[in-house]
Amino acid sequence: EAGVAQSPRYKIIEKRQSVAFWCNPISGHATLYWYQQILGQGPKLLIQFQNNGVVDDSQLPKDRFSAERLKGVDSTLKIQPAKLEDSAVYLCASSFPDFTDTQYFGPGTRLTVL
Amino acid sequence: AQSVTQPDIHITVSEGASLELRCNYSYGATPYLFWYVQSPGQGLQLLLKYFSGDTLVQGIKGFEAEFKRSQSSFNLRKPSVHWSDAAEYFCAVAGRAGGGNKLTFGTGTQLKVEL
Numbered sequence: 001e002a003g004v005a006q007s008p009r010y011k012i013i014e015k016r017q018s019v020a021f022w023c024n025p026i027s028g029h030a031t032l033y034w035y036q037q038i039l040g041q042g043p044k045l046l047i048q049f050q051n052n053g054v055v056d057d058s059q060l061p062k063d064r065f066s067a068e069r070l071k072g073v074d075s076t077l078k079i080q081p082a083k084l085e086d087s088a089v090y091l092c093a094s095s096f097p098d099f100t101d102t103q104y105f106g107p108g109t110r111l112t113v114l
Numbered sequence: 115a116q117s118v119t120q121p122d123i124h125i126t127v128s129e130g131a132s133l134e135l136r137c138n139y140s141y142g143a144t145p146y147l148f149w150y151v152q153s154p155g156q157g158l159q160l161l162l163k164y165f166s167g168d169t170l171v172q173g174i175k176g177f178e179a180e181f182k183r184s185q186s187s188f189n190l191r192k193p194s195v196h197w198s199d200a201a202e203y204f205c206a207v208a209g210r211a212g213g214g215n216k217l218t219f220g221t222g223t224q225l226k227v228e229l
Contacts, residue, residue: 004157033217042118042204042219043158056216091157099146099208099215100165105157 002026004106006092012112018080021109025073025094031055033103034067034077035091043091049075050097082113116141116207118220126226127195135190135223137179137205146208146215147188149179152222153201161203164188175199200227 005024013019025032030051035043046065048055051072060067064083069075079086089110093103117140127133139145146165150158162173169181179190188205202222208215 040221042206042221043217044219045216048216093158095215101215102160102163103215103217105150105159107155107157 004092004094004104006090006106006109008109009107010110010112012114013082015084015113016081018078019082019111020076020078021090021092021111023075023077023092023094023106025075025092026104028096029094029104030072030097031095031101032069032075033093033095034075035093037089037091037108039088046077079111082111084113087111087113116145116209116218118205118207118218120203120205120220120223122223123221124224124226126228128228129197130194133190133192133195133199133225135203135205135225137188137190137220138186139188139205139207140186141207141209145181145188147179147181148206148208148217149173149177149188149190150204150206150219151175151201152204158204161190195225195227197227197229200225 032049034046037043046060047057047067049069052069067077089108091108092106095101095103119138148163149161152158162171164171204222206217206219
């Protein structure tokens with residue numbers, strides 16, 4: 001069974017530039033999550049989708065971060081413009097919609113903002 | 115608001131020794147608790163989870179965890195550590211969301227295994 005796919009794996013940009021990350025969840029998983037993991041910290045949920053609708057985006061910095069899941073499958077997370085403090089690993093996870101279902105994580109995208 | 119504390123940032127054990135990683139949670143209702151492991155350059159992998167029932171939960175790779183409501187703890191244990199267990203370990207508590215669950219993670223414990 002294919003896992004959660006993410007690309008790119010690494011990205012280096014200058015501050016104030018834009019960047020986008022892509023995630024393809026496990027087939028059949030209706031729920032998709034984006035997390036930000038800053039070095040030395042645990043992952044923090046940025047946004048959660050149920051199919052193509054947003055369930056929770058309370059911790060998403062909406063002035064610079066945006067995310068979409070137009071067809072209820074793939075998702076993109078965008079940062080525009082990037083700041084130094086956005087340097088982190090961005091993790092995508094997916095699950096079935098039941099509360100007890102396990103979240104499966106992708107390998108992440110490591111972003112460095114210079 | 116839910117939260118998780120992992121008091122040990124780093125732990126070093128010898129191969130073959132026993133291991134216990136500590137996790138304390140704060141949650142207003144019945145907690146749903148998880149342990150994930152993250153190896154370098156890898157995503158997080160679920161070791162075990164607790165939703166209800168038996169308070170001693172068995173997971174993959176020989177790990178187990180015990181839920182103690184009176185101590186608000188969910189410590190992870192392994193009787194004999196292997197060198198391949200070296201990784202970072204995260205405890206998490208889940209809150210209900212509109213579909214799926216909302217995980218709040220601790221800051222992690224980095225495990226080093228000495229040969």
